[in-house]
Amino acid sequence: MIYTITANPSIDYVLQVDALNNGEVNRTTSDVKLPGGKGINVSIILKELELDSTALGFVGGATGLMFEKLLQKKNLNTSFTTVEDDTRINVKINATKQDEETEINGTGPAISADEKSAFLDQLKQVGNDDVVIMSGSLPKQIADTFYLDIAKMIQAQGADFVIDTTGQALLDTLPLHPLVVKPNNHELADLFNTTFKSEQDIVDNARKLLDKGAKHVLVSMAGDGALLVTKDHVYKANAPKGTVINSVGAGDSMIAGFVGTFMKTKDAIESFHEGAACGSATAFSQDIAVRSKINEVYNDITVSQLS
Ligand SMILES: Nc1ncnc2c1ncn2[C@@H]1O[C@H](COP(=O)(O)OP(=O)(O)O)[C@@H](O)[C@H]1O
Numbered sequence: 688m689i690y691t692i693t694a695n696p697s698i699d700y701v702l703q704v705d706a707l708n709n710g711e712v713n714r715t716t717s718d719v720k721l722p723g724g725k726g727i728n729v730s731i732i733l734k735e736l737e738l739d740s741t742a743l744g745f746v747g748g749a750t751g752l753m754f755e756k757l758l759q760k761k762n763l764n765t766s767f768t769t770v771e772d773d774t775r776i777n778v779k780i781n782a783t784k785q786d787e788e789t790e791i792n793g794t795g796p797a798i799s800a801d802e803k804s805a806f807l808d809q810l811k812q813v814g815n816d817d818v819v820i821m822s823g824s825l826p827k828q829i830a831d832t833f834y835l836d837i838a839k840m841i842q843a844q845g846a847d848f849v850i851d852t853t854g855q856a857l858l859d860t861l862p863l864h865p866l867v868v869k870p871n872n873h874e875l876a877d878l879f880n881t882t883f884k885s886e887q888d889i890v891d892n893a894r895k896l897l898d899k900g901a902k903h904v905l906v907s908m909a910g911d912g913a914l915l916v917t918k919d920h921v922y923k924a925n926a927p928k929g930t931v932i933n934s935v936g937a938g939d940s941m942i943a944g945f946v947g948t949f950m951k952t953k954d955a956i957e958s959f960h961e962g963a964a965c966g967s968a969t970a971f972s973q974d975i976a977v978r979s980k981i982n983e984v985y986n987d988i989t990v991s992q993l994s
């Protein structure tokens with residue numbers, strides 16, 4: 688079984704405008720509310736890949752009810768911990784004529800000590816050969832060590848884990864050997880307080896994550912494709928041409944494609960190819976991609992070995 692943990696789910700309020708003018712009244716050409724949060728998006732793609740997962744996380748308040756209603760359409764298995772405070776609303780503004788996406792993500796609800804321990808109790812069901820995918824930011828009042836504590840706990844129960852977060856919280860879990868980590872190129876640069884001048888710079892810094900313990904490192908580079916760095920080789924997947932509609936969730940889709948395929952095949956290159964297809968297919972969709980779009984995009988992606 689795969690479990691996804693979204694500590695801080697969201698309603699993603701996705702607004703399309705022709706152009707975004709700061710300090711003025713802007714009007715949308717279309718808008719949609721989607722159930723969001725990184726682990727939620729991972730579960731949605733896994734479902735498209737015909738893999739069951741259970742989505743865990745903190746959901747609460749009036750916005751939490753709306754979030755669960757939006758999520759019902761996706762038919763996921765969920766086992767959320769109910770909290771008193773409101774689930775956040777994240778605003779995503781796609782300015783189509785400016786070709787720009789702006790995101791404003793909320794901090795999320797306050798979580799009490801009792802709510803946190805109810806959540807940790809849920810993890811007792813995780814067992815041998817399960818994979819736990821932990822993604823996204825943490826709500827306020829949850830310590831930065833939350834993911835590290837969970838990784839230790841579920842590893843002791845025989846499960847593997849994947850982590851998609853940023854900064855020190857990511858670095859701290861590497862010695863526990865996550866199956867895969869997937870920073871985007873900006874997050875990778877921030878991790879090592881650097882800027883990249885070449886693809887080789889990116890590869891060199893991705894290798895540092897392998898050296899610290901990650902089993903596979905994916906670096907996503909939006910419209911420039913992605914890299915897979917393993918102990919012996921480096922691979923690149925191109926980003927196929929297409930009309931970008933809403934790239935929110937592209938990174939989550941890539942993780943889902945990689946992990947879902949890896950669980951079936953144990954083939955990192957094939958998993959990378961499928962992950963890249965899921966990422967681009969989502970960028971070319973309004974919502975998280977559906978299977979037919981993933982298949983279509985898969986054929987336009989080539990994985991080449993760089994070294
Ligand atoms: N504009 C795009 N065109 C084609 N593929 C894309 C585009 N944006 C994202 N993708 C695909 O999705 C993957 C993940 O997207 P990215 O934006 O890098 O992740 P994140 O959402 O984590 O920042 C990319 O590596 C690429 O394969």
Ligand SMILES: O=P(O)(O)OC[C@H]1O[C@](O)(COP(=O)(O)O)[C@@H](O)[C@@H]1O
Nearest residue numbers: 723724725777823824936937938939
């Ligand atoms: O937890 P964070 O880092 O605030 O991110 C939450 C946001 O990330 C998303 O899951 C999208 O993530 P990606 O674009 O990185 O794949 C949105 O659905 C959500 O609003």
